[in-house]
Amino acid sequence: MTSRAVHIINEKITLPHRVEILRYEIRELVPLAKQLEKKGEKIYYLNIGDPLKYDFETPPHIIKALYNVAVNGYNYYSYSQGLSELREAIVEKEKRVNNVELSPEDIVITAGVSEGINFIMASLVDKETEVLIPSPTYPLYKNFIAFYGGTPKYYRLIERDGRWCIDLESLEENITEKTVAIVIINPNNPTGMVIPKEDIEEIGRIAEEHGLLIISDEIYDRIVYDSTFYSTASLIKDVPIIGLNGFSKTYLVTGWRIGYMYFCNFDSNRLRDAVLKLARNRLCTATPFQKALADTINIDDSHISEMITKLRKRRDYTLKLIEEVEDITCSIPEGAFYLFPKIETEGEWKDDKEFSRKLLLEEKVLIVAGSGFYMHDKKHVRIVFLPPEEYLQEAFERLFRFIRNHKSKIA
Ligand SMILES: Cc1ncc(COP(=O)(O)O)c(C=O)c1O
DSSP states (O other): OOOHHHHHHHHHOOOOHHHHTOOOGGGTTHHHHHHHHHTTOOOEEOOOOOGGGTTOOOOHHHHHHHHHHHHTTOOSOOOTTOOHHHHHHHHHHHHHHHOOOOOGGGEEEESHHHHHHHHHHHHHOOTTOEEEEEESOOHHHHHHHHHTTOEEEEEEEEEETTEEEEOHHHHHHTOOTTEEEEEEESSOTTTOOOOOHHHHHHHHHHHHHHTOEEEEEOTTTTOBSSSOOOOHHHHOOSSOEEEEEESTTTTTOGGGOOEEEEEESOSSSHHHHHHHHHHHHTOOSOHHHHHHHHHHTTTOOHHHHHHHHHHHHHHHHHHHHHHTOTTEEOOOOOBTTEEOOEEOSOBSBSSHHHHHHHHHHHHOEEOEEGGGGTOSSSOBEEEEOOSOHHHHHHHHHHHHHHHHHHBOOOO
């Protein structure tokens, strides 16, 4: 029996619309996968971009540093903007790796890039605000723009000659009086697109012409296979840029939750100070993790080249598997660790979501529907290529069998 108080409270609480609209499809089918696992099924997880879930490990010297800093007393609340040691190490890393000149004051440490996206949209977006984001996009951009009452406007990523690229016309067409910022994700999740230098420069020109800020998510900056990555702030000097980056993927510490944002080419600290207000309200990010990264990120990066070698092999392996099947095609991901293939055939599924759900139920393979990334068609799915080849081989065999068994039979 529910008590009177519980009943009254249930009546009083109407969940706000802003919460109802938050969707994170990457994890949406996980409860179903867990149910199947409980029944004894083996699930092939190809949904989450976490290398540590497979055979990648945090470099031992980073773990050791964590132990040492905890022993040495780095266990207190740190400054809300982030430990100065880490911000100084980031200045060095950004100069060394991305040719971006920063000062520690330009940087705010966040609980992953995820918190950075929230802080930026909280500071930037009001009811009338429009922000341009790619379609497909990493879902948090859409979610937080809408959460704060603004409007996400999409520009398209398209497939041309087997590669993903930005449809620059659709970007410019979607700019209105209310647009304040363009978000670029480079390398992109979910497509693996790496934006060429000329396109970044063109986006800079467009932003300059229309008076827009550029938000550049570079969390995969060092996970690039066969093209060159250019950091936006290394190329564009006359447009304000907020750079977003973090350690989850490249330093193999997804669970540590440490990222950063930096402000470049601003002539005032208004926006940074708004972000700092939010940062103070959550006190700080975990101090020992910050200090361990400060002590290691510029010392030994050898794990990154090992990771790229392993990932390149897995990418090429999966692309080759897909090449042999005509019902599915895939543009080459030039960075990150995702494939974003297109299901070319019609079948016993009404869209990408139903496709993914049925695939999980029948073949026990968990992937993510492209519409979870606000893709403009319902024919793409995202698959991580992080696991070892044997695992990928089994998962892809199951995927192909599912398509074969359920595709439309043309008489
Ligand atoms: C493009 C992009 N941005 C941000 C994030 C969030 O990363 P984190 O919060 O771990 O730094 C991810 C995670 O997958 C991502 O793919």
